[in-house]
Amino acid sequence: xxxxxxxxxxxxxxxxxxxxxxxxxxxxxxxxxxxxxxxxxxxxxxxxxxxxxxxxxxxxxxxxxxxxxxxxxxxxxxxxxxxxxxxxxxxxxxxxxxxxxxxxxxxxxxxxxxxxxxxxxxxxxxxxxxxxxxxxxxxxxxxxxxxxxxxxxxxxxxxxxxxxxxxxxxxxxxxxxxxxxxxxxxxxxxxxxxxxxxxx
Numbered sequence: 001x002x003x004x005x006x007x008x009x010x011x012x013x014x015x016x017x018x019x020x021x022x023x024x025x026x027x028x029x030x031x032x033x034x035x036x037x038x039x040x041x042x043x044x045x046x047x048x049x050x051x052x053x054x055x056x057x058x059x060x061x062x063x064x065x066x067x068x069x070x071x072x073x074x075x076x077x078x079x080x081x082x083x084x085x086x087x088x089x090x091x092x093x094x095x096x097x098x099x100x101x102x103x104x105x106x107x108x109x110x111x112x113x114x115x116x117x118x119x120x121x122x123x124x125x126x127x128x129x130x131x132x133x134x135x136x137x138x139x140x141x142x143x144x145x146x147x148x149x150x151x152x153x154x155x156x157x158x159x160x161x162x163x164x165x166x167x168x169x170x171x172x173x174x175x176x177x178x179x180x181x182x183x184x185x186x187x188x189x190x191x192x193x194x195x196x197x198x199x200x
Contacts, residue, residue, distance in 0.1 A: 003172035005039070011038070014058065015036075019111065019197075036091055049050075061086070061087060061088070062086050062087065063086070063087040064084040064085075064087075065084060065085055065086065065087040065088070065089040066082055066083070066084055066089075067082075067083055067084065067085050067089050067093070067094045067097065067157075067160070068080050068081070068082060068083070068157070068158050068160045069083050069094065069097060069098050069113065069153075070098075070152070070156040070157050071102055071106060071111040071113050071153070072111065072113065072114065072149050072151045072153070073110065073111060074110040076145075076149070076197055076198070077198055077199060077200065078152060078153065078198045079111060080156075081102075081106060081111065083097050084097075085097050091123050091158050091161055091164070092122075092123045094157055094161075095119070095120070095121045095123065095133070095154065095157065095158065096119075096120060096121075097117020098113065098115055098116065098119065098121075098153060098154070098157055099115065099116055099120045099121060100116065100119075101113055101117075102116070108177050108198065113150075113153065114142055114146035114147075114149045114150040114153070115150035115151075115153040115154060117142070117146075117150075118136055118138040118139045118141070118142060119136070120151065121133050121134065121135060121154065122134040122137070123158075124170070126163075126164065128168045129163055129164055129165035129166065130150070130161050130164075130165065130167065130168050130189040131158055131164055131166075131167055131168070132167075132168045132169075132170055133154055133158070133167050133168070133169055133170065134170045134171065134172075134173065135169055135170065135171045135176060135178075136171075137171065137172070139171065140171075143150060144183065146179065147179050147200070148178075148179040148180070148181065148183065148195070149198065150194070151169065151178040151179065151180075151190060152181070152194075152195035152198050154167060154169075155167050155190050155191065155192060155194070155195060155197070156192060159191070159192055164187035165189075165191060166188070166190055166191040167188065167189060167191075168188050168189045169188055169190065169191050169192075175187060175188070178190060180194040180195065181194055181195040181196060181197035182197070182200055
């Protein structure tokens with residue numbers, strides 16, 4: 001056996017040993033093989049609900065996930081209500097649940113939802129903590145106070161999401177003016193402060 005052949009065999013053996021040691025090290029660190037891909041983080045932080053109230057980061061799609069919606073109480077004030085959507089809990093999913101209207105239990109407590117009579121709502125891009133929400137034309141059919149409450153419901157619901165501070169309302173893709181808590185029209189962005197009269 002030539003010297004070159006012996007050298008090649010030694011290198012091959014060293015490679016096998018190193019591979020075995022590496023595999024053992026990974027197994028010891030809990031990084032063994034997985035049967036299927038696993039998400040490492042929650043995508044789109046601006047659009048996905050985070051924090052203690054959300055599903056675990058590794059939750060499987062479809063798992064019920066808590067969100068907070070805002071309905072109108074008997075005293076014409078906004079009331080936070082715990083609801084559920086399928087994971088991932090996005091702004092679109094929360095607004096979809098808002099558009100579905102109060103449950104039988106919520107209705108029995110005197111809770112109503114002007115926003116639910118005109119949904120669904122389409123969400124757009126987020127810029128500087130402001131998310132675009134496209135309103136259906138039927139929004140214009142709401143009475144004055146109902147328009148105010150509906151806009152406030154949307155603003156308060158979406159601003160429960162991390163990083164979202166306000167809403168830019170659109171209609172037909174164009175910027176729309178909506179009533180604020182004082183009854184005046186505002187081109188936005190609309191924030192919780194605009195509807196402080198509807199809380200407390």
